[in-house]
Amino acid sequence: MSKEAAIVVHQLDHYFGSGQLRKQALFNINLEIRAGEIVIMTGPSGSGKTTLLTLIGGLRSAQSGSLKVVGHEICGASENQLVRARRHNGYIFQAHNLHGSLTALENVQMSLEVHGHLSKQQRYYRASEMLAEVGLEERTNYYPADLSGGQKQRVAIARALVSHPKIVLADEPTAALDKKSGRDVVDIMQNLAKEQGCTILLVTHDNRILDIADRIVYMEDGRLSKPPAPEAD
Amino acid sequence: MLGFIKTLKTLQDRTPLGLLQLKHDRLRLLTAIAGITFADILIFMQLGFADALYKSNTQYPRALQSDLVILSTQAKNFGQLRTFARRRLYQAQDVPGVLSADALYLGSVQWRNPQTRQQTSMLLVGQNLAQPAFELPEINQQLNAVQLPDTVLFDRASRGDYGEMIVQVEQGKPVTTEIGLRTVTVTGLFEVGASFSDDGALITSDQNFLRLFPRREAGAVSLGLIRLEPGYDPKQVRASLAARLPDDVQVLTHQGYIDFELNDIQSESPIGFVFGLGSAMGFIVGVVIVYQVLSTDVNSHLAEYATFRAMGYRNTYLLGVVFEEALILSVLGFIPGLIIALGAYQITAAATALPLAMPASRAATVLLLTFAMCGASGAVATRRLQAADPADIF
Numbered sequence: 001m002s003k004e005a006a007i008v009v010h011q012l013d014h015y016f017g018s019g020q021l022r023k024q025a026l027f028n029i030n031l032e033i034r035a036g037e038i039v040i041m042t043g044p045s046g047s048g049k050t051t052l053l054t055l056i057g058g059l060r061s062a063q064s065g066s067l068k069v070v071g072h073e074i075c076g077a078s079e080n081q082l083v084r085a086r087r088h089n090g091y092i093f094q095a096h097n098l099h100g101s102l103t104a105l106e107n108v109q110m111s112l113e114v115h116g117h118l119s120k121q122q123r124y125y126r127a128s129e130m131l132a133e134v135g136l137e138e139r140t141n142y143y144p145a146d147l148s149g150g151q152k153q154r155v156a157i158a159r160a161l162v163s164h165p166k167i168v169l170a171d172e173p174t175a176a177l178d179k180k181s182g183r184d185v186v187d188i189m190q191n192l193a194k195e196q197g198c199t200i201l202l203v204t205h206d207n208r209i210l211d212i213a214d215r216i217v218y219m220e221d222g223r224l225s226k227p228p229a230p231e232a233d
Numbered sequence: 234m235l236g237f238i239k240t241l242k243t244l245q246d247r248t249p250l251g252l253l254q255l256k257h258d259r260l261r262l263l264t265a266i267a268g269i270t271f272a273d274i275l276i277f278m279q280l281g282f283a284d285a286l287y288k289s290n291t292q293y294p295r296a297l298q299s300d301l302v303i304l305s306t307q308a309k310n311f312g313q314l315r316t317f318a319r320r321r322l323y324q325a326q327d328v329p330g331v332l333s334a335d336a337l338y339l340g341s342v343q344w345r346n347p348q349t350r351q352q353t354s355m356l357l358v359g360q361n362l363a364q365p366a367f368e369l370p371e372i373n374q375q376l377n378a379v380q381l382p383d384t385v386l387f388d389r390a391s392r393g394d395y396g397e398m399i400v401q402v403e404q405g406k407p408v409t410t411e412i413g414l415r416t417v418t419v420t421g422l423f424e425v426g427a428s429f430s431d432d433g434a435l436i437t438s439d440q441n442f443l444r445l446f447p448r449r450e451a452g453a454v455s456l457g458l459i460r461l462e463p464g465y466d467p468k469q470v471r472a473s474l475a476a477r478l479p480d481d482v483q484v485l486t487h488q489g490y491i492d493f494e495l496n497d498i499q500s501e502s503p504i505g506f507v508f509g510l511g512s513a514m515g516f517i518v519g520v521v522i523v524y525q526v527l528s529t530d531v532n533s534h535l536a537e538y539a540t541f542r543a544m545g546y547r548n549t550y551l552l553g554v555v556f557e558e559a560l561i562l563s564v565l566g567f568i569p570g571l572i573i574a575l576g577a578y579q580i581t582a583a584a585t586a587l588p589l590a591m592p593a594s595r596a597a598t599v600l601l602l603t604f605a606m607c608g609a610s611g612a613v614a615t616r617r618l619q620a621a622d623p624a625d626i627f
Contacts, residue, residue, distance in 0.1 A: 054624050059624045083545055083546075086543060087544070091540070091544065093540070097536050099534070099541075100534075101253045101258075106248055109248060113247060113248060114545045119246060
């Protein structure tokens, strides 16, 4: 089981602040996600979902407990190790966070450039293909300002998936989108992830997209639990 | 070596993020370029003025045609040489190796501009016509023209309105005007340039000089010009002259005398300090403007930078982007700065008759200063990058 696990979180605690202001944000988190699984994490705002996501993504260093991502322990890892760990992940944010001075194509290429082993031409082809896969082959040379919200989020997905990451972490990817674009975006994510066999951990409030999940986990007040009964939602 | 080639290839292959960012926001780019251009022009003008002052105040000392120079121990500079006794020159001729020792008379006179009838202060040089004092062929060819009493050569680069007068003299019609109570005739022209203390210069014979300066005696000399016989080492003769002559005069080599003049300007006049301060101000203005632009640029890209870090880019990559921008800005700002400064030099030179020129070394100095300016601003601006922490932004 654990051999197949892409993410293993064991007895993870996390604190913010220091001294008297120190406040515990996560309490004894235990979570195991198999490779290829799509897991949705929901829960009220402020419950610690994003904190957990940033810990798994290596954006924050874990303080106590154990956190294994694709076999690497990143609890207590150095900044350098964290930077390397981040390169295995595709990150999709609530705000698309595309670079405004770069075209859609250049934005996607930046995600390949960080690995440093592809030539400029290879990056160009891979990025163009990826944009075609999210249905933006006509828009590759557009700047983000000239794209709609849904299109921008699709570029962000292309950027997250172009380097075939083992793990995709998505933080409210549909929050800023209308129903139809939101649906399109998660469908694209689901299809591409299945094709590439990557694991997805998606944080959302959006009930309309829960159906893509293989499993749903619920977080409240820094603790993971079974999802509450539907009427309590 | 292999590593170097690999780095070069990576650099060539990388997306030029800094350049793209700058290109994307044209207004910000123009602001930055304008700021650097302004700072560079300011620095160019200050350095140009300082250099012009040093040069214009040492033009005659530089042009002296002599191996050694004798001057009063009380001499401060070319404008305040004081005098020493002509006897010293005769004594100097006894020293082995000395071929000739000639007197040069210098003084400031009030002369009336023949065109405007205004009084201005001119440097009057009286020299031995048989032994040209300056290495200026233009003057030396015309020395015959000042053999007649009360005739002078006029520096056409003098400050002031002399256009009509110059045309007349060029056509061979002598122009008359007044120095003190005497009427003098301008019989020829030469070109050296004005200095700060005098608006221009007149050259004449020693005899005429003494006529125009009734209070000066022939025995009171401003400078002694020593020429050496071939084969004698100036330094050795200088030492024997210094030993032979009393302490009321000092003996310097030609270069030593130029250094004496420069040293006086640099230490006694506020030129170095004033223009150094001016250049520093230009530099600081540049740093502030570039810092503003770069830090605004970093600020407005914080979310994007944080995203890059979340993707696995290192902080050094982002530092590189900021310095890339700084480097591009310094080059883009320097080029118009240099071009405008060249134009401003010409305008200023025409207006003030100061010898303003742009030596390559100054252009290189200012380019380096521009790099330093942008580098310093970039270094300060990178502190804002700390805020691009992906964990805090999302």
